[in-house]
Amino acid sequence: MKHTYHIQGMTCNGCRTSVEQKLSEVSGVTNVSVNLEKEEAIIQMQGHIDTATFQKALPEKYTISEKKTEKNVFASTGNGNDEDNIFSKAETEKSKLQQLKPLLIILGYIAIATVLLNYQRENWNSAMLDFMGLFFIVFSFFKILDLKGFPDSFRMYDPLAKIVPAYAWVYPFIETALGLMFLMRFEIPIALIATLIILGITTVGVTKILLDKKSIQCACLGTALKLPMTEATFIENTIMIVMAVVMLTRIL
Template sequence: MTCEGCAAKVSSTLKQIPSVQNVDINLEQGEATIEMERHIASSELQDILKDYPKYQLSEKNVTMHQNVFAPIAEPEKTWLETYKPIVLIFSYILTISLIAGFSNGIFDYMTAMRVFMAGFFLTFSFFKMLNLRGFADSYSMYDVVARKFKGWGYLYAFLELALGLAFALNFEPFLTNLVTLIVMTISIIGVLKSVLNKKKIQCACLGTVFNLPMSTVTIIEDGLMILMSLAMLFLM
């Protein structure tokens, strides 16, 4: 590794392993110090870096620390506790969308859907922008395009921002919905593969601010945007 970008990529990738607590990379010495809840063989660590063959790991100095007292296990979170950020965000956006739909006294479902789409993309792009590099690294773990073209992760965040503004301004509705349909369809492919393969990785939908696991919730989230863009295309 010769640059901070390489170090960030390796660190972010290794942290996807549930038992890895921290990764500290020394660029000058070309070494990585990995703190783990349990010992993980270098072969297992290398396996998660299989998409980056130029980064090779080998054990240099393994130190085991045994606690005198048994560690206190964190209570398992409920579904609502885990996905509380997404539930709150969707609730706020849905409320605003319903209010906008009733603004003229008669419910306008097209306006409600357009406002919902605007709120969705603007909010989610905001969280991605908070740590653009971290999002791009996480996104490349499962997205079919980002795995081959790392720059897509960076472009995707700005594309979401552009779509959010387009929906908010009602700019070229047909084109905006068509682009949304294409982008979200591509996005859901990687999500489906990860969930079906039961990969325990972080969902990058809200960037790196919240540690949300990839699950059927992510599928529903992307699927909803696909259905809404389809509906708006057929009903306009």
């Protein structure tokens, strides 16, 4: 069941993230997507939830009212024809791929830059360090674009950021420091260990979100680009963790 609501009172990405988080915590809600520009929230729920319940979950500065109910024209009609389900699945996968397009393009550019920096070298051991350095620099840049909105998004799934709010504020700068350390080849063992720790913690949170089948915005590209929390986020972190482990075994 999917309903669209009008939200009044949102003024920034931090507001959008806060509203999205509060609505996601309402019992029976399976997915929440908040659009700041349109001032609306699309909520998927297991059963009917009245608007008053959502209003109670939000801070007083926000006002929520139902706009309309959306129906999936591709949903199964119950007549035993699986063709309807195929259309529905194809539409969902297409939407997810479109949402992940920014992430795939950025990772592609980082990979190309790494190849260009290392293609004339006989030893490609440093290629992984270049990739990790560029990865952290680029991803920290997108987080720093909205330092006000990023912490709220990050705290929605990172276990340490939930306990220590200040960690979410300094996290983009930690990534920047790690990126510079990898690119400048400065204290590489320390940078690798730090990478394992911070990405390991984040991966635990990402895994929990995926297992709970909740749909929230991933903060890996900050709030400037709307990226859903999917298996791609888990894979992205896992690749970096594997690289860090491989480089540590070679150095130590």
